[in-house]
Amino acid sequence: MFNEEIVKPENLVYKKTDVLTDVVMHYCPGCPHGTIHRIIAEVIDEMGIQDKAIGIAPVGCSVLAYNYFNVDFVEAAHGRAPALASAIQRLHPNHHTFTYQGDGDLAAIGTAETIHACNRGENIIIFFVNNAIYGMTGGQMAPTTLVGMPSATTPYGRRVDLNGWPLQITELVAQLPGTYYVTRQSASTAADVRKAKAAVRKAFENQAAKKGTQFIEFVSTCNSGWKMTPVQANEWMRQNMFPKYVLGDIKLEGEIVRPYNPEDSKVIRDLVSVK
Amino acid sequence: MAIKGAIVIDVERCKGCGVCVSVCPKQVIALSKNVNVKGYNYAEMVNEDCIGCASCGMVCPDGVITVYKAKL
Ligand SMILES: Cc1ncc(C[n+]2csc(CCOP(=O)(O)OP(=O)(O)O)c2C)c(N)n1
Ligand code: SF4
Ligand code: SF4
Ligand code: SF4
Ligand SMILES: [Mg+2]
Numbered sequence: 001m002f003n004e005e006i007v008k009p010e011n012l013v014y015k016k017t018d019v020l021t022d023v024v025m026h027y028c029p030g031c032p033h034g035t036i037h038r039i040i041a042e043v044i045d046e047m048g049i050q051d052k053a054i055g056i057a058p059v060g061c062s063v064l065a066y067n068y069f070n071v072d073f074v075e076a077a078h079g080r081a082p083a084l085a086s087a088i089q090r091l092h093p094n095h096h097t098f099t100y101q102g103d104g105d106l107a108a109i110g111t112a113e114t115i116h117a118c119n120r121g122e123n124i125i126i127f128f129v130n131n132a133i134y135g136m137t138g139g140q141m142a143p144t145t146l147v148g149m150p151s152a153t154t155p156y157g158r159r160v161d162l163n164g165w166p167l168q169i170t171e172l173v174a175q176l177p178g179t180y181y182v183t184r185q186s187a188s189t190a191a192d193v194r195k196a197k198a199a200v201r202k203a204f205e206n207q208a209a210k211k212g213t214q215f216i217e218f219v220s221t222c223n224s225g226w227k228m229t230p231v232q233a234n235e236w237m238r239q240n241m242f243p244k245y246v247l248g249d250i251k252l253e254g255e256i257v258r259p260y261n262p263e264d265s266k267v268i269r270d271l272v273s274v275k
Numbered sequence: 276m277a278i279k280g281a282i283v284i285d286v287e288r289c290k291g292c293g294v295c296v297s298v299c300p301k302q303v304i305a306l307s308k309n310v311n312v313k314g315y316n317y318a319e320m321v322n323e324d325c326i327g328c329a330s331c332g333m334v335c336p337d338g339v340i341t342v343y344k345a346k347l
Contacts, residue, residue: 003281014333031336188294189298
């Protein structure tokens, strides 16, 4: 259905930003990596900082992110993006260096780089895409996999006695003095996309003001790894991920606004003792 | 005078994921019975109730939806 009266340039309200290239993304149908790329690219576009933005790609499904962003990009070794970003931002203090990392990259192999960059208060932005699984390598358990959640390496669900607790690395980095803004967002509805965009913008503005480390988690899905349709995966995320990975700001202007809830780990401990 | 919207879907880039279908407040979008070159059942407009809210465009992971809105 094509309405010639409406489809005119002057009536345009939404189109893909030119800060993303026209390369077709290799992601599975419905993968939020594409949506999260676009959120970041739209903010870069709206702030007019395309020639000052420098992205660091991870190892993980978003390893090819540099093909999709129309900005300078460097590929890091697995988990080392915050170290690379630290160096680049120090050499180009008026640029906007950001990392883009999955949970395996950021919270498993790269834990040391994540913690130390945040603790040093490097003036970088860390975008952390938490889909609770290693998407790229076939859906193995990640540090963020939920208790009871099946994965390729925990086919009967994650067990705390064997696999430990899900790592809330976002709450963890909020404790460090170097982080200035720490928030958890998502991108499956238009309302969540709007909120996430505002958060991304705040992070870039804080970076321009040289405030230290900006850390944004995106609670996400991996419909292939979770073995669901994209729409089912979004629903599963809202039902199961959001109670554990609660959306909203955790640290604002260097002050913790939502303390880590110890009740949370108590509930999990009770579950373990039942077993 | 009424606000009317319309969307244009880049059919060959659509992956038929259905995320846009799930967020449209006016049930304007459905997946076609036909497939594109890559074999995906692409998204298409199935009625003229679009209000141009752009929700579909904002959640499409592949950025294939362009949204227009006009007072007619
Ligand atoms: C040094 C090294 N160790 C392990 C791997 C295998 N590997 C590739 S991606 C990945 C994890 C990806 O998971 P995540 O960071 O969550 O990204 P996702 O694919 O889920 O977006 C692993 C372990 C590797 N490429 N290099
Ligand atoms: S495997 Fe998962 S994270 Fe990777 S592209 Fe597919 S849906 Fe996205
Ligand atoms: S613009 Fe809004 S009403 Fe129109 S198709 Fe998209 S989601 Fe539906
Ligand atoms: S969200 Fe995008 S890729 Fe998915 S079906 Fe709709 S138009 Fe196609
Ligand atoms: Mg992952």
